[in-house]
Every structure is written in C-alpha cells, then in structure tokens.
Amino acid sequence: MTSPTPVSQDSAKHELGAERSVYFRIKRCDGPGKATRWERFKVKVTRGEGANVLACLERIAANPVTADGAKTTPVVWDAGCLEEVCGACTMNVNGKVRQACSCLIDTCAPNDGDEVVLEPMQKFPIVRDLWVDRSRMFETLKRVKAWTPIDGLYATGPGPKETPERQQERYIYSTCMTCGCCLEACPQFQQEPDASKWDTSFVGANAIGQVQLFNEHPTAKELAPERLDAMTAAGGVSECGNAQNCVKVCPKEIPLTDAIAAVGRAATIHGIKRFFQGK
C-alpha cells in the first residue's frame, strides 16, 4: 500500500471541510454618543461551508467571549434579506464599505488565522456596534421626490407608451437598495447630526441616481422640474466633487457617475431656463 504524499498541516487547512480560525477585530459602541472601542474575537469556520461575515457574527453572539477570553456583550448588527438586495447589513469590512451578507469568509479571509476588521458606517449615526441609523437617506428621497405621482381625483388612464430599450436603460437605477455605500465612500458627503441641516446638505449619489430614474420615466417625469429645483439648490448635484468613488463601491454596479453627469446636464438647462424666466 503506497502511502499518500505527506500533507503539511498548512495545506490540510486549505482542503474543503478543514476547520480553521478567523479573527474578527470589531469596532464597538454601546450606543449613540458613547465611546468606541475595539474587541477581537476568534471564530471557527469550516472551509467550503460558505460562511459569510454575518454567520460569523452569529457565532460571536452565541458565545460572546473575546480572543483573550474576556466575557463581553454580543455584537449588535443589522440585517434583512441576506442576499444583497436590502442594504441593511452595510458596514466597513477591512476598511471598505459593502454588504456583510455577500462577504464570504473563504474569500475575504482565506487563510487560517486571518483577521477581518469590521466597523460601522462612518457617515450615519451609530445605534449600537455595527448597526447605524440610515433614515437620512429616506428623507433625501422625499426631498428629491423619488416617486411617480399617480394619486389624483380621477382615473388618468393608461400611461404613455414605452420602448423596451428605454425601460432597459432605466432598469439598473431601479435596483438601488439605498444601502448607502456610495455615500460612505464619498468625500463630499458628511455625517450631519443636525437633522434640520439635511435639507441643504449634499444629497449624495444614490439620490441623484433616483432623480435620473424618475426623470426618465414617462409618467414620473411630470415632477422633473421640482426634482431639478432640488438638484440646483444647496446640497444638489453641484456639490459633487467628481471623486467617482460612488460608482466603484456600488454593489449593484449602478452607473452613478453617468447619472450625476446626466442630471448635471439637465440642471444646466433647467438653471438657464430659470435664470431667464426670473423664477
């Protein structure tokens, strides 16, 4: 009987089904306004099981003991769909913003003993640990009237005819899940604790994408002048600094910089019209 090639311990850990350890360094915070601190956890994962960051957070919650053996509270995070369509679990993984659910451990920390750094998003107020309050984005969507006006006193009949090509062009913008990645990576979008200033602060790439979506929609474009009023006001499209990080971090690969330029063009025309009309 031939003996198999000796397998080193290291390469054994690379085989499917091999168990290994991954460390998590997590930025923690007990609540709004509280001090932040770092805690490190050791989590056992099995290669090929398909564990994502959230599965590891569940293991930490089940046994909230730091890598040094100190007892602590379970790490809090937000999650919803677990398939990268709701945006709730958006956080900074190894310094970059993304959804934790679509972040597989075998990809982001492939070796035994690798470390994964988790931080909450910096542009939104912390609720607790990795959980942030992203409600400002909802207010911004209201500010740019990101909807189709269909409510009225009488039936307005069928909408205008639409070509599949135009539909297809718009479709990608409709996949926006308001996760906030584009805002987190944007050097021009800052956290604003004072909600009364939200109306004049930069709306950010996602809202501009929604302006493009609804202004291109044959029925929703009825509100285009109002959306462009918001886009030419303080905090509108001209706050963009063209760093173009938004389009690179968008998990849905929405062409946000195309939307910014297209809305910029519409805003130019709108602005000139308004200037000569005297508003």
Add this chain to the structure above:
Amino acid sequence: MGTLHVTQTGSFLQRHHFLLRRLHSLSGIVPIGVFLIVHLTTNASVVWGMVNSSKYDGLHGGAATFQHEVNFIHSLPFLILIEIFGLWLPIAFHSILGIYYATTGRSNLTRYPYQDNWRYSLQRISGYVGVLFIFYHVATLRWGWTFLIPGGTKWDGEFAASTMASALQGGTDGMTTAGLFVSLCYMIGVSLLVFHLANGLWTAAITWGLTVSDKAQRRWGLVCAGLGAGLMALAWSAVIGFATLDPAEAQLAEEHVNRGHGVEPAHVDSNVAMTTSGNEE
C-alpha cells in the same frame, strides 16, 4: 451681530448656490484657463523663441522674442482694466469660493485609493498651493515686493527676460542656492496649476453635463491629459529657460528689441534694469 453676519453669508451662498457653483466652474476656464494658456505660451517663448535668433542679429532669440511679446502685451489698451476684470477679480472669485468649496470635502484616500479619488484630492491641494504660488508670483513680479526675491531683483517689463532670469536665479551671477529654491517652487507651483486646469476641464465637462457616459468621460479625459501634457511642456520649458538664461546675454537682446520698437534710449539703461533692493551676494 457676528452670528447674524455668518447666517446672512450662508444664506446668500445657499440662495445663489447653483449660479455661484457654475460661475466658479466657468471662471476657471474663461478667463483664468485661457489666460494661463496664453501666459505659458508667452513665457515659453524664452525657449521656442530661439528659432528667431537670426532675426535678432544672432542675439539670444528667446530673450528677444519674449521681450517682443511683453512689449506687445504692454501696448494693449486699458491694460489695467483687463488686468483687474480679466485676471485679479476672476482669480480672487475662483480662489475664495474654491477654498470654501474644498473645505466641504474630506479626503478618504487611505480607504479608497482610486485614481479618480487621487485626482479629487490633488485638485484641492493644487488649488491651495496654486493660490499661494500666484500670490508670490504677482506680489514679487507685479507689485514689486522685492524683499521676497533672493537677490532682490525688481522685474522690469523693458528687460523682461533678464530680470525674470535673475529673479529666478537669485541674482545676476548664476544660480544661487536660494535661486534654486525659488526655481523649484516655480516648477512645483506651475505644474500644480497646469494639473488643476487640465483636471478642472475634465470635471467641468461632467459638471455641465457635456460628457455623460463613462466612455465619453474617458475620451474627454484623454483630450484633457493631452492638453495638460502640452501645457506642462510649455510651463517646464519656461521655468527651465529662465532659470538657465544668462541675464547679461538676454539684456543685449532686449536692448536690441526695444530700440527696434522705438523705446526711449534713456529707459534702455542697464543700471535701471538691474536695480536691486535686497542683499547682494
């Protein structure tokens, strides 16, 4: 009262947000960008003008051509009005608003070290450094703050190349250490300003909505990069040209040009041209 003033300023900026942003973008191209292109082309004539040497009796063709260009500019009517409304006010407007706008951003290069993000940060840095550089440039050469020039040379429009050369070289006896420092500052300052214009043209096309798709933006980016490279070549040749120009040799060429243009011989006097107010080596 102070608070009230701040609120009013804020509301003015907010009420006219879009117009001011667009004027800020426009002023960077017209007149400032156009001026920079003309200015660098003129300055680089100290190098490309050397093709004219035979026209100037074998004297330094670069210095002669540059003097010829300067004389032309100084012959323009209402020069002071052109200066105030075409240069000083637009540059002040673009700088003040630009610095204010730049303070609304927070660079995040460490987390997102993308090329576009680098240019975002560099655009702001080049703006800050550019304002300082333009201030030094105008204060020393236009307003005559000679105490800021090593060697104390006073720039003279009738001896444009030779006095420029000694202002960069720290005197009339070849390059000094302080002169090398000034020349290097010119090199850095002017390079950053050329970048600022080229990158600004790229972002302006997005801002105004000329280049919408990624493809169009990349295509226009190549045009801007080409323009930037060309302007960089002009800028560097101008700085290197003046930093290596022999002031005495240049002065002969200048006197030749000025005689041809009917300038009073009394003005064409080396003692007037080379007045120095600072410490001499």
